[in-house]
Amino acid sequence: MTEPATLSGAAHDDDQARRFRHDYLEVRDLRVEFDGFVAVDGVDLTVTQGDLRFLIGPNGAGKTTIVDALTGLAAASGSAQFGGVELVGAKVHRIARAGVGRTFQTASVFDELTVLQNLDIAAGSRRGPGALLRRRSEVPAAVEEAMDTIGLAGARDTPAGVLAHGQKQWLEIGMLLVQDARLLLLDEPVAGMSHAEREETGQLLRRVGAERTVVVVEHDMEFLRSFASSVTVLHQGTVLSEGSVAHVQADPRVVEVYLGGGSRARGVRGDGSQDRPGDGPAGDGPAEDGPAGDAAAGRDVRAGTEA
Numbered sequence: 001m002t003e004p005a006t007l008s009g010a011a012h013d014d015d016q017a018r019r020f021r022h023d024y025l026e027v028r029d030l031r032v033e034f035d036g037f038v039a040v041d042g043v044d045l046t047v048t049q050g051d052l053r054f055l056i057g058p059n060g061a062g063k064t065t066i067v068d069a070l071t072g073l074a075a076a077s078g079s080a081q082f083g084g085v086e087l088v089g090a091k092v093h094r095i096a097r098a099g100v101g102r103t104f105q106t107a108s109v110f111d112e113l114t115v116l117q118n119l120d121i122a123a124g125s126r127r128g129p130g131a132l133l134r135r136r137s138e139v140p141a142a143v144e145e146a147m148d149t150i151g152l153a154g155a156r157d158t159p160a161g162v163l164a165h166g167q168k169q170w171l172e173i174g175m176l177l178v179q180d181a182r183l184l185l186l187d188e189p190v191a192g193m194s195h196a197e198r199e200e201t202g203q204l205l206r207r208v209g210a211e212r213t214v215v216v217v218e219h220d221m222e223f224l225r226s227f228a229s230s231v232t233v234l235h236q237g238t239v240l241s242e243g244s245v246a247h248v249q250a251d252p253r254v255v256e257v258y259l260g261g262g263s264r265a266r267g268v269r270g271d272g273s274q275d276r277p278g279d280g281p282a283g284d285g286p287a288e289d290g291p292a293g294d295a296a297a298g299r300d301v302r303a304g305t306e307a
């Protein structure tokens, strides 16, 4: 369908509503291989708008690689469509234009620039040069709205470099909002945050997730229990379990992966054989972030079973 070049108020609102209603992510048989090592092995994933989906799994399960594949940073096969646009094989800028945005574990904001300037530049990436020269009286509505949504309206003139850790992450989410990202892929958004910041972030994701499609890669089980509306558990590049928080917590395969250290071998090769079968949590990654680490740190995947 051909989009009109410009839309007046009511028509624009209708268009927004229509777009958001039909936005969903549909991944089919996604596969990523690095020199014979299969990091993502036939993953199917459907995420609709309003469903705050958490993607969890032990270290090396393939979570970040899936996000990389959806954002053009890892070559993949299979299909991943968002809003009807095929993402697999598309160039990074085309994927961004299709409304797909991501954050990284470390916030990538311009420290020397203020909150407002960071958002204005992000918005300007859609508008072209000159955005930085915009006077404050000309702050676009989308930037004002994003500052409110991320709770940083009061810090608009604060340089991003002096923001608290959590605020930087919120700013980065705000930058995706003003870029009109309608699929947000967030990599460990609450890592390193205080309890209060996690709560704020959870509420923010709920607000954003009501209107957009949000996928959160996360290790923090307490955060997941509080805010996930659905969960996909990955293990060795495949989907191990999927459903509500209660469903995956009760799935014996999930419990085994998170608590049975012996099942963590992750080297699935192209020929289907296992690399170092039987490797425990200390196999080839930091044990504290692995399944045994999660349990030891009191992050048992089962409800109410703090270790």
Ligand SMILES: Nc1ncnc2c1ncn2[C@@H]1O[C@H](COP(=O)(O)OP(=O)(O)OP(=O)(O)O)[C@@H](O)[C@H]1O
Pocket: 034, 037, 039, 057, 058, 059, 060, 061, 062, 063, 064, 065, 066, 266, 285
């Ligand atoms: N560029 C690459 N080249 C080779 N192997 C890679 C590359 N990127 C990732 N891998 C491997 O692919 C597997 C999946 O990695 P990935 O980072 O997606 O896991 P993850 O689930 O996000 O783990 P974590 O929770 O530790 O971030 C790992 O075994 C990793 O070592």
